[in-house]
Each structure stands twice: as C-alpha cells, then as structure tokens.
Amino acid sequence: MERNLALVALFAALIAALGLIPKFTLGFGVPITAQSLGIMLCGTVLGSRRGAMAVLLFLLLLALGLPLLAGGRGGLGLFVSPSAGFLIGWPVAAFVTGLVVEKWRGASLAVVAGIASVIGGILVLYVFGVAGLAVTLKKSGYEAALLVVAFVPGDIVKAVLAGVITAALAKARPQSVLSRA
Amino acid sequence: MISLTSPVETRAHRWPAGVKLAALCGATVVLFSQEGLGFHAVVFAACLLVYRLPGRRFFRAGVKGLVALWPFIAVVLVWHIVIGAPVEGLVVVLRLLSAVALANLVTMTTRLSAMIEVVRWLAAPLRRVGVNTRALEIGIALVVRFTPTLADKGAQLAQSWSARSPKKPSWRIVMPFTVLAIDDAEHVAEALKARGGLTR
Amino acid sequence: MQGEAVISRSGDPSVTFEMAGVSFSREGRALLTGLDLCVPERRVGIVGRNGSGKTTLARVLSGLVAPDQGEVRVCGVDIAKDRRAAIETVGILFQNPDHQIIFPTVEEELAFGLLQAGASKPEAERQVADILARFDKSHWASAATHQLSQGQKQLVCLMAIIAMAPKVVILDEPFSGLDIPIRAQLTRYFERIDAALIHITHDPQALRGYERVIWLEEGRIKQDGEAGPTLAAFGKHMTDLGGHDDISDLAG
Amino acid sequence: MQGEAVISRSGDPSVTFEMAGVSFSREGRALLTGLDLCVPERRVGIVGRNGSGKTTLARVLSGLVAPDQGEVRVCGVDIAKDRRAAIETVGILFQNPDHQIIFPTVEEELAFGLLQAGASKPEAERQVADILARFDKSHWASAATHQLSQGQKQLVCLMAIIAMAPKVVILDEPFSGLDIPIRAQLTRYFERIDAALIHITHDPQALRGYERVIWLEEGRIKQDGEAGPTLAAFGKHMTDLGGHDDISDLAG
Ligand SMILES: Nc1ncnc2c1ncn2[C@@H]1O[C@H](COP(=O)(O)OP(=O)(O)OP(=O)(O)O)[C@@H](O)[C@H]1O
Ligand SMILES: Nc1ncnc2c1ncn2[C@@H]1O[C@H](COP(=O)(O)OP(=O)(O)OP(=O)(O)O)[C@@H](O)[C@H]1O
Ligand SMILES: O=C(O)CCCC[C@@H]1SC[C@@H]2NC(=O)N[C@@H]21
Ligand SMILES: [Mg+2]
Ligand SMILES: [Mg+2]
Numbered sequence: 053m054e055r056n057l058a059l060v061a062l063f064a065a066l067i068a069a070l071g072l073i074p075k076f077t078l079g080f081g082v083p084i085t086a087q088s089l090g091i092m093l094c095g096t097v098l099g100s101r102r103g104a105m106a107v108l109l110f111l112l113l114l115a116l117g118l119p120l121l122a123g124g125r126g127g128l129g130l131f132v133s134p135s136a137g138f139l140i141g142w143p144v145a146a147f148v149t150g151l152v153v154e155k156w157r158g159a160s161l162a163v164v165a166g167i168a169s170v171i172g173g174i175l176v177l178y179v180f181g182v183a184g185l186a187v188t189l190k191k192s193g194y195e196a197a198l199l200v201v202a203f204v205p206g207d208i209v210k211a212v213l214a215g216v217i218t219a220a221l222a223k224a225r226p227q228s229v230l231s232r233a
Numbered sequence: 234m235i236s237l238t239s240p241v242e243t244r245a246h247r248w249p250a251g252v253k254l255a256a257l258c259g260a261t262v263v264l265f266s267q268e269g270l271g272f273h274a275v276v277f278a279a280c281l282l283v284y285r286l287p288g289r290r291f292f293r294a295g296v297k298g299l300v301a302l303w304p305f306i307a308v309v310l311v312w313h314i315v316i317g318a319p320v321e322g323l324v325v326v327l328r329l330l331s332a333v334a335l336a337n338l339v340t341m342t343t344r345l346s347a348m349i350e351v352v353r354w355l356a357a358p359l360r361r362v363g364v365n366t367r368a369l370e371i372g373i374a375l376v377v378r379f380t381p382t383l384a385d386k387g388a389q390l391a392q393s394w395s396a397r398s399p400k401k402p403s404w405r406i407v408m409p410f411t412v413l414a415i416d417d418a419e420h421v422a423e424a425l426k427a428r429g430g431l432t433r
Numbered sequence: 434m435q436g437e438a439v440i441s442r443s444g445d446p447s448v449t450f451e452m453a454g455v456s457f458s459r460e461g462r463a464l465l466t467g468l469d470l471c472v473p474e475r476r477v478g479i480v481g482r483n484g485s486g487k488t489t490l491a492r493v494l495s496g497l498v499a500p501d502q503g504e505v506r507v508c509g510v511d512i513a514k515d516r517r518a519a520i521e522t523v524g525i526l527f528q529n530p531d532h533q534i535i536f537p538t539v540e541e542e543l544a545f546g547l548l549q550a551g552a553s554k555p556e557a558e559r560q561v562a563d564i565l566a567r568f569d570k571s572h573w574a575s576a577a578t579h580q581l582s583q584g585q586k587q588l589v590c591l592m593a594i595i596a597m598a599p600k601v602v603i604l605d606e607p608f609s610g611l612d613i614p615i616r617a618q619l620t621r622y623f624e625r626i627d628a629a630l631i632h633i634t635h636d637p638q639a640l641r642g643y644e645r646v647i648w649l650e651e652g653r654i655k656q657d658g659e660a661g662p663t664l665a666a667f668g669k670h671m672t673d674l675g676g677h678d679d680i681s682d683l684a685g
Numbered sequence: 686m687q688g689e690a691v692i693s694r695s696g697d698p699s700v701t702f703e704m705a706g707v708s709f710s711r712e713g714r715a716l717l718t719g720l721d722l723c724v725p726e727r728r729v730g731i732v733g734r735n736g737s738g739k740t741t742l743a744r745v746l747s748g749l750v751a752p753d754q755g756e757v758r759v760c761g762v763d764i765a766k767d768r769r770a771a772i773e774t775v776g777i778l779f780q781n782p783d784h785q786i787i788f789p790t791v792e793e794e795l796a797f798g799l800l801q802a803g804a805s806k807p808e809a810e811r812q813v814a815d816i817l818a819r820f821d822k823s824h825w826a827s828a829a830t831h832q833l834s835q836g837q838k839q840l841v842c843l844m845a846i847i848a849m850a851p852k853v854v855i856l857d858e859p860f861s862g863l864d865i866p867i868r869a870q871l872t873r874y875f876e877r878i879d880a881a882l883i884h885i886t887h888d889p890q891a892l893r894g895y896e897r898v899i900w901l902e903e904g905r906i907k908q909d910g911e912a913g914p915t916l917a918a919f920g921k922h923m924t925d926l927g928g929h930d931d932i933s934d935l936a937g
Pocket of ligand 5: 582583584739740741780857
C-alpha cells in the first residue's frame with residue numbers, strides 16, 4: 053500500500069523532473085516536451101490505474117499552482133490554454149498505455165511497452181490534443197490535426213525510449229514494475 | 234521547491250481559497266461565452282489594473298506569466314490577419330490572456346497548504362463513503378518531496394561519475410538514475426510504514 | 434523444532450521483545466536463522482560484523498518486514514500485524530538518514546509522525562517547536578531537509594523518533610555521523626529516558642551501562658547475555674580478527 | 686584581500702594541496718569562506734562539527750564543484766578545470782555510500798573508474814579480481830550492490846578508489862559504518878600506502894600518526910597546524926560543549 057503510493061508519487065514527480073529538460077515551443081503555443089515520455093512511463097511501469105493516478109496527481113498539483121510544467125509553468129490558466137487538450141488527455145493516455153502492457157504478454161516487454169506507448173501516448177492522446185487545439189484556437193479538427201503532426205517524430209523516439217527503459221527496469225527491479233507485478 | 238505563490242502579501246492571500254477558485258470558474262465560463270471585442274478589452278485592462286494594485290514587484294511577476302504566451306499570441310494574430318478576420322483574432326487573444334491572468338492571480342495569492350485544504354474539502358464526500366483520502370494528502374506531499382530530490386539524486390550520480398571519469402556522464406547514467414529513483418521510492422515507502430503509513 | 438517454538442510469555446507488555454523461531458530470507462539467502470529470544474531487559478545492545486544481519490533484525494523487530502517463519506512481539510504487540518499499535522510501540526532510527534527522511538522541510542518531517550499518531554495540527558506544531566527548542570535547533574524549522582549535512586540529517590531523524598515517544602527505540606548506528614558534543618548529549622539523554630533501547634553499533638564503548646548484548650554472526654546468535662562478558666568476548670574476537678598483518682587474511 | 690590571494694608554490698606536484706581565497710556558497714549561504722591553505726604534509730586530518738563544511742571542502746578539493754572564488758590545486762593540478770589529470774590525482778570516498786555507487790554489480794562498480802582512466806577491458810578485469818582478492822571478497826564480484834549492507838557498500842566504495850591508485854585519497858568518514866577488524870586492517874593499509882591522505886572524521890583517534898589537522902568551524906578555519914596540539918584543542922572544545930548537562934544548552 054505504502055509502496056504503491058510512493059511509486060505513484062515518484063512518477064508524478066518524474067513527469068515534473070522531465071520538465072527540467074528544455075522545451076521547444078511550436079508556433080501555435082504547445083511545446084515539444086520530454087514530459088510526454090513521463091506520461092508513457094507512468095503507463096508502462098505503473099500500469100493502467102496507478103499510471104493514470106500518477107498523472108492525475110501531477111495535474112492536480114499543476115492546478116494547485118506548482119510550476120511543474122516544462123519551462124516552469126503552472127496554475128489553472130493552463131487548462132484554458134492551447135495545451136489544455138493534451139493535459140486532459142494525459143491520464144487517459146497513461147491508462148490506455150498501461151492497459152496494453154497489462155493485457156498483452158505475448159512479446160518481449162520492450163516491444164510491448166514501446167507499442168503500448170504509441171497506442172496510448174500518441175494515438176489516444178492526440179485525439180484529446182487535437183480537440184483541445186480546435187476549441188482554444190477556434191480551428192477545424194482537420195486544421196488542428198495538421199498542427200500536431202509536428203509532434204510525431206519526437207513522440208516516436210519517446211515511445212522507443214519508454215520501451216527500453218521499462219524492460220531494463222523490469223530486469224533491475226522486477227518487483228517495482230507494477231504493470232507486470 | 235518553490236511554489237508560484239507570491240511572497241508579496243496581498244489582501245487576497247487571506248481570502249478563502251475555495252471562494253477564489255469558485256469565482257475563477259465562474260469568470261472563465263463568462264469569458265468564453267462572450268464574443269465582443271470591447272468587453273474583452275475592458276476585462277483585460279481590468280486584470281492588468283488588479284495586478285498593479287499590490288505594487289510593482291507583484292505586477293512584474295504577473296506579467297512574466299503572460300509574456301510566456303507570446304508565441305501563441307503572435308501566431309493567432311498572424312493567422313487571423315491572413316484569413317482576414319483580425320477582430321476575431323484579437324478577441325481570441327484577449328480572452329486567453331484574461332483567462333490565464335485570472336487563473337494565475339488565484340495561484341499567486343494562495344498558499345500550497347490552503348490549496349491542499351481545498352482538496353481535502355473537495356474530497357470530503359469520498360471520505361464519507363469510506364475512501365482513504367489521507368493517501369491523497371500524503372501523495373501531494375510526496376510529489377513535492379520527490380521533485381527536488383530527483384534533481385538532487387541526478388546531481389549526486391553525476392558527481393559520483395565525474396569523481397572517477399574525465400568524461401561527461403553519458404546515456405549510461407539513465408538506468409542507474411531510474412533505479413536510484415525507484416529505490417528512493419522504496420525507502421520512502423518503508424519510512425512511511427515505520428511511522429504508521431496509511432493506517433490513519 | 435524451528436518454527437514450532439512458541440513465545441513463552443506471550444503478550445507480556447513488560448518484556449521489551451520476544452522472538453520464537455524467527456527466520457528471514459531474501460532471494461534464496463538466509464539472512465536470519467532460527468532466532469529465539471526473550472528480552473525483558475531495557476537496555477540492549479546488538480553487535481556483529483558487517484553483513485551479520487543487524488539491520489535485518491532491526492527491520493523485523495520494528496515490523497517493517499514480517500519474518501518468513503516464527504513470531505515476534507515487542508512489548509506484547511504483534512508488530513508486523515497490528516501496525517496501529519506498532520507505531521506507538523516502536524520507533525526505529527534507520528542506519529542511512531537518506532532512507533528515513535520523507536518530507537521537504539524539517540518541520541514537516543517532525544510533524545508527520547505526530548499527526549499519524551493522532552495529534553491535532555496545532556498540537557503537532559507545538560510538539561515540533563518543543564523538540565526543536567530542546568535540541569536548540571529552532572532555526573531549522575523551515576530548513577530544506579535535502580540541504581542538510583549528513584550528521585544534521587541524522588539528528589533530524591533522531592528528533593522525529595524522540596518526538597513520537599515510543600515505548601521501544603531501535604537505534605541502528607545512531608552516532609556514526611554525529612559530532613562529539615551531540616553524541617555526548619544524546620548518550621546522556623538516552624540514559625535518562627523511560628523507553629527501552631535496542632542499540633546496534635560497532636562501537637562497544639557506546640554500550641557502556643547496557644544490561645544485555647546480543648552478538649550476531651551470519652544471521653545467527655553467536656553469543657547473548659550480560660553486557661560485560663558478551664562485549665568482552667566480542668571485543669577480543671574482533672581485535673583478533675583485525676590483528677592479522679595482511680589485509681587479505683581477513684574473512685567475512 | 687580575499688580572492689586576490691595567489692597560490693605561492695603554484696604547480697608544485699609535491700604539495701598535497703593548496704588553496705587561495707577559496708569561497709563557496711549555495712542558495713545565498715556561504716558554506717566556505719576565504720580559505721587559504723598550503724599543505725605539503727601527506728597525512729592530513731579535517732575535523733569540525735556537523736555542518737561545519739567538511740564535506741563541502743572535500744568536494745571542492747576533488748574538483749567536483751568549483752569554488753565561487755579563489756584557486757585550488759592538488760599536487761599542482763588545477764583540479765576543477767583539468768578533469769583528466771584530476772581523476773588520476775584525487776580519489777574521493779563519499780560520506781554516504783549510496784551517493785557513490787552507480788552500477789548494479791560490485792564488479793561493474795569497481796571496473797568503471799579503471800576503464801575511464803584508460804585501462805583495457807581485460808586489464809580492468811584483472812585489476813578488479815586483484816583488489817577483490819586482496820580484501821578476500823572475491824565472492825562479491827557478481828553480487829548486486831543494492832543488496833549489500835551499509836558497511837559492505839562502504840567497503841566496495843573504498844575498494845573502487847584504492848583500485849584507481851590516485852596520488853591523493855580523500856576519505857569522508859571512511860570508518861563510520863565499518864566493523865572493527867576491517868577498520869583495523871584499513872588503518873594499517875592506509876599507513877603503508879604511498880598516496881597522500883586527507884581524512885575527514887569525528888573521531889580524533891582515527892588521526893593518530895597524522896602530521897597535520899585542519900579544524901573547520903562554520904566554513905572557516907578555526908585552527909590549523911600540527912596534529913597533536915590541534916587535536917588536543919579540538920578535543921577539549923568538543924568535550925566542553927558536550928559536557929553541559931542539559932541537551933538544550935547545546936548550540937551549533
Ligand atoms: N534484499 C536483499 N537481498 C539479498 N541479500 C540481502 C538483502 N538485503 C540485505 N542482504 C544481505 O543480508 C546480509 C545482512 O545485511 P544487514 O544489512 O542486516 O547487515 P548489517 O549487520 O546491518 O551490516 P552493517 O554493519 O554493514 O550495517 C548482508 O550480507 C546483505 O548482503
Ligand atoms: N545545496 C545546499 N544548499 C544550501 N546549504 C547547503 C547545501 N549543501 C550543504 N549545505 C549546508 O552547508 C553546511 C555544510 O555542509 P557539509 O555537508 O559540508 O557539512 P559537514 O561538515 O560535512 O557535516 P557532517 O559532519 O554532518 O557531515 C551545512 O550547514 C549544510 O546545511
Ligand atoms: O504545455 C505543455 O508543456 C504540455 C502540453 C502537452 C504537449 C504535448 S504531449 C504530446 C505532444 N508531444 C509533445 O512533445 N508535445 C505534445
Ligand atoms: Mg546495518
Ligand atoms: Mg559531511
């Protein structure tokens with residue numbers, strides 16, 4: 053029980069720590085950020101429910117005003133900014149990513165975690181992101197979808213990283229990979 | 234960790250956090266229901282005025298939070314000028330600025346402990362149906378704890394590396410760091426348990 | 434035999450701790466093997482070489498891990514099962530302060546255990562201020578724990594335990610990083626308090642005035658009894674081992 | 686004055702270390718202030734209370750952090766700038782072994798520094814086997830570092846440094862968690878080796894036979910000179926401070 057809570061809090065903090073890596077803000081106001089790697093890892097390591105809880109905890113702290121988003125941003129304002137769709141999609145992304153890792157035991161963990169990250173951290177997440185952009189920027193869904201293409205290469209690299217790290221962690225500390233525990 | 238709460242003590246610091254949050258929600262709904270340029274210009278000017286009231290230091294901190302939005306503002310303006318709807322562009326920009334400004338205002342005038350109290354209050358119904366909300370409170374505190382220690386642990390590892398290597402720490406440090414973080418969480422879990430854990 | 438042993442004076446709160454047939458293993462290695470102990474004494478030392486299982490025993494005694502076999506009671510409480518009673522009964526000082534500190538500020542760290550034990554917020558605040566003042570460290574209240582020096586961290590951990598006033602205090606090398614004045618003060622402080630002490634150390638000096646000493650070797654009891662003779666035997670054995678001239682003659 | 690001081694025998698490799706006008710601060714607090722030292726002695730102790738800046742000084746001396754002001758040379762090497770020369774010159778034992786260990790197995794941990802210093806793989810393996818055999822710990826080679834006891838970890842860290850054979854060894858409380866036999870053996874071992882030693886400790890006993898002792902207080906040099914008199918003054922001051930009867934009389 054205490055272990056689960058500590059690991060959930062750790063991963064929420066990990067998302068925050070990844071915000072220390074410099075971001076690159078695209079023209080329409082949403083940055084390319086290492087924090088989405090944290091979202092993927094929440095799912096692949098903690099599994100669906102705890103992964104989503106870690107992200108929710110992170111968002112809660114963000115909403116409470118801690119400057120945890122890349123570039124030291126924080127506060128409620130973010131939830132009405134162009135990033136809002138992505139932020140709302142983050143817990144769902146972690147949940148779906150974790151669900152895939154929990155259910156699919158057929159291939160090596162690295163491959164499973166990588167593909168799960170693509171499904172949850174890209175496919176599912178972008179649905180929310182695009183919707184958010186369409187609302188905040190008053191664009192059509194199609195136009196918004198074009199904008200997020202810029203994130204694809206970076207996010208694929210992150211998915212691969214998530215796969216590799218998860219597999220290595222499962223080797224070093226198997227009992228801490230809750231998605232497979 | 235530094236929170237975004239302003240060290241400049243304003244009158245709003247003493248207002249109940251819950252009231253401020255509720256007012257903010259209301260204001261945001263109103264902002265997004267209005268389309269008039271005049272309305273948004275007045276609201277934004279009012280926001281700036283409110284920021285200026287507690288003094289220059291507070292104003293500067295507040296403006297810094299808005300300046301961060303400039304790429305977005307530039308693109309929306311250019312885009313709307315290109316498609317021939319500059320007024321609509323201005324409305325989008327002003328609305329966003331006001332919404333962010335108001336939200337940041339709440340953030341800047343409310344302490345973390347007060348925010349945690351609101352969370353406690355919001356979670357009260359959960360408590361009544363038997364959910365252990367103590368976990369939520371401890372969870373918040375733990376994140377605040379892990380964030381600087383993660384950076385610390387990273388720095389420690391980098392130092393241990395440079396004590397024995399002339400080269401900069403390489404990617405090989407990633408796994409040790411991850412494992413260190415996990416071990417840290419396991420230690421915290423044990424320390425929590427030693428002092429009662431989630432029993433209360 | 435092992436595992437069938439039963440605690441003789443089961444539930445007696447005046448007995449510091451009792452174990453019967455306690456074994457504990459991790460990853461296929463036996464770290465503790467068949468420990469039977471009944472310890473009514475209130476000043477108990479635990480000694481042994483590096484890796485002999487002292488810290489493992491401390492974790493079992495504080496209920497942080499449950500033994501694979503056997504039974505453990507501290508002041509009559511089944512410490513691994515009844516966690517609520519456990520925190521009122523045992524306080525443990527971890528060997529490595531970095532493993533113990535949970536919170537970002539000294540104040541929060543000290544208050545946590547008190548709140549956990551049921552104190553109200555103002556009550557906890559008062560007690561924290563008290564304990565800080567007692568150690569003349571009131572200026573530490575809002576200090577960031579991760580910026581403290583190693584010895585300072587150790588002192589914070591000690592204050593956190595002392596503040597909770599448990600019936601039994603387990604100290605895992607409490608003085609290893611502390612300076613001489615603090616050490617002297619704490620030694621005197623521990624002489625005075627009512628709580629029973631279980632003190633793990635490599636320094637036989639630190640156990641002066643103790644009633645009983647348990648000497649562990651490879652997870653078993655090598656010798657156990659009155660402090661004087663046990664420490665003497667232990668000290669002699671250690672000096673013998675250390676006396677070899679070549680470092681490579683050293684086993685362990 | 687401060688910061689203008691210049692190193693007198695700049696670049697002299699026979700001088701253990703020299704510092705001129707060294708100051709270091711973190712988050713607006715001065716942790717070290719205006720240190721001027723020229724230390725040709727080869728057995729140097731550093732003493733001081735908890736939080737007096739000993740570990741910070743060790744980090745500056747090993748070039749892990751650069752001072753805000755002033756210059757530091759160890760065996761003539763500008764330790765903060767010339768990192769390649771630095772790791773051949775200084776080896777540092779961290780106070781907390783958990784801050785030092787990077788790799789999952791003992792073998793990898795010991796080989797790392799050797800490989801980084803330019804040894805070939807087979808060469809490094811041979812040296813690792815050597816050092817493990819010398820301490821009679823060959824069976825530790827593939828052990829998982831995180832499963833070791835605190836003292837065992839400390840010994841691994843020490844072996845990692847000894848294997849690299851630096852000219853100056855900085856020891857930050859090397860014996861705090863070690864058992865008596867290992868302590869005795871290491872003490873003798875350190876007496877014999879050629880490397881210069883800078884030894885941080887709370888235990889004046891550990892500095893027997895040392896030539897010079899530096900006593901730090903709040904980031905400044907309180908006393909510095911021949912070991913005998915400095916330790917005597919330090920010991921007396923510490924005992925005085927520790928002698929008060931009430932714990933709350935204690936400042937620091
Ligand atoms: N998780 C683990 N898995 C396997 N072995 C372990 C684990 N934890 C500890 N050990 C081993 O158990 C033995 C006892 O460890 P313990 O920490 O209890 O020793 P100790 O007596 O406290 O030593 P020290 O004086 O160095 O602190 C050691 O040999 C250690 O390597
Ligand atoms: N990152 C930091 N920021 C601010 N203060 C710090 C930081 N690191 C250390 N300090 C402070 O610097 C002082 C000296 O710390 P240092 O670790 O050098 O002490 P020390 O002499 O090694 O003590 P000990 O005997 O307890 O190990 C302490 O008061 C500590 O709180
Ligand atoms: O505003 C922020 O800092 C975060 C917004 C979310 C960024 C999204 S997450 C998926 C996509 N990949 C990125 O690198 N950035 C976006
Ligand atoms: Mg131990
Ligand atoms: Mg120190």
